[in-house]
Amino acid sequence: MSQAPSHLNQPLGGNAMPRFAGLASMMRLPVTTSARGLDAAFIGVPLDIGTSNRSGTRFGPRQIRAESCLLRPYNMATGAAPFDALQVADLGDVPINTYSLPKSVDIITAFYDEVLGHGCVPLTLGGDHTIALPILRAVAKRHGPVALIHVDAHADINDDMFGEKIAHGTPFRRAVEEGLLAGDKVWQIGLRGTGYAADDFDWPRQQGFTVVPAHEVWYQSLTPLMAQVRERIGPEHPVYISFDIDGLDPSYAAGTGTPEIGGLSVPQGLEIVRGCRGLNVVGCDLVEVSPPYDTSGNTALLAANLLYEMLCVLPGVPYR
Template sequence: MKCLRAKSSRANYKKKHFKNKSLQGKQTMSKPVNALASPRFCGIRTFMRLPYQTDLQDIDFAVLGIPFDTATTYKPGCRFGPAGIRAASTILKSYEEVLDVDIFEECSGVDYGDIDIIPGHLDESFERIEEGMSALLKNDIIPVVMGGDHSITLPQLRSIVKKHGPVALIHFDAHSDTGSDYFGKPYNHGTTFHWAIKEGLIKPEESTQTGIRGPLYGRDSLKFVRESGMQVITGWELHEIGINEAIKRIKERISPGTPVFMSFDIDFLDAAYAPGTGTPEIGGFTTHEALKLVLNCCQGQELVGMDLVEVLPESDNAEITSFAAAGIMHAFLSCVAANKRAKR
């Protein structure tokens, strides 16, 4: 009954706040529901309780799900990642202290829903992902994607390059995902960046993979990515040099004005912080370290997109992986807002 009684106050809040004019004077802002008007456990689950909206007018960013896990090689179930992240994200608030920015004072954002993939059919799903992203990109909207397995990054990049050209990749992961094939087939969640490099979708000389660790198939497993010109900061190395040095190395490679795409595989985090994933790895990193990397590496960049992949709610003890994923996405959105403020 409390949820029903909150309906009118929530409607009044939306009427009052969702149409506030931006500092530029023209853009109308889409903002989350106020938790002081409607409790966080009420309403339909959207990311940060943003309005579910497919109208793309006056939007800076759109959060969307790609619930595809057909390309998983170990433990499936991350097709339910977007739902888990959305549920956890209701706890988030709009202000980010480190950057001193309120996301929705600077940006208008919506939850765009999910792209309807075809379960079990990789090539056809890739086509749907590429096409689904194009509507956002044509309207100069930054897509912020919840996966799904890591194979979904490849069709995203194919769509992004049509709009922005090749991108600098900021990639946080336990795995390089640069194998050429798997059982003789080219595409799965472990071959994504091999084909992204081969297709000219990313600029290896301006890109970095960070956190790579765990047992490999052989001593040459990272040979291709290193010879491509990509910087690889392994997990062991990151522990040795520290977060601040890694931030410096990542940022100094990116030329001013280069479009930047961030891909964050949740298994970058240590298995203790992210048990809810299909290929967990020990020896990883804390959520604090992840937030520090994202907030510093993405601030000041020409951000054109982001994805967070491989969240598997079925294995997620106490939802800690979904909460971590939502918080990392919030850090990225805070950078989008801070960058827009700086340009203004």
């Protein structure tokens, strides 16, 4: 196997420093304060003041980084070698205001405006799903209305929660209202659970979204579905991936705030992300990991792997 170019950052290897030691950055990559010169960057958004049930996602970025120490640079399943071509680093955490959700939303957008201004693709460690709205605001400023691949147990299109327009159950309603999404290129995969009315998932369909409830794909490979997604979106349109860890069944990912039984499997989650190869992915997030409910660390480990898989499908990544 050939050596990666020497000028590109590489994850710190387990033979250079024990995996349980060293700086706990994402994949043990260098930490920097500017996106200048980066092709992609991991960014933490330690927010949980938008949650409606169990809190704790403010600790998500730190725990995901800790568990990511087990990851290595090459994807043995797909052949992706992201560190052979992309300059990647960890940009640390967005300095949110832990006492104000509205102020935090503005802080997040401003942070991502700067990152995107350098042509850097952000890969976000959440944080609760509120963060998708301010990130999409920044992404749409640069790329226009984006296609969306949204994995979740919940549609997150509530009009309000306790009278509030911004919370972790409202981001995609606001995104539609603000013209941030290309409605006919939005896919919501894994929706399920109980609701307040029989038509709870009809609003996204009315916006042109394709809704794929979890029970419709139980025991199935999602590779054919992702072929449909790629055909519908096309290779040029900018795409954002938003992956709520509760889209997966709680038997795999118990460390989250609003778990729902009957979810997607880990292989299905991998098929979704790997199926994004060939799309013009301009940003990604992995949200709703709550370490206080993740006693084994397995949920954070799963999140770290999914974020790595997202890195592997970015444009420009070579495959061996």
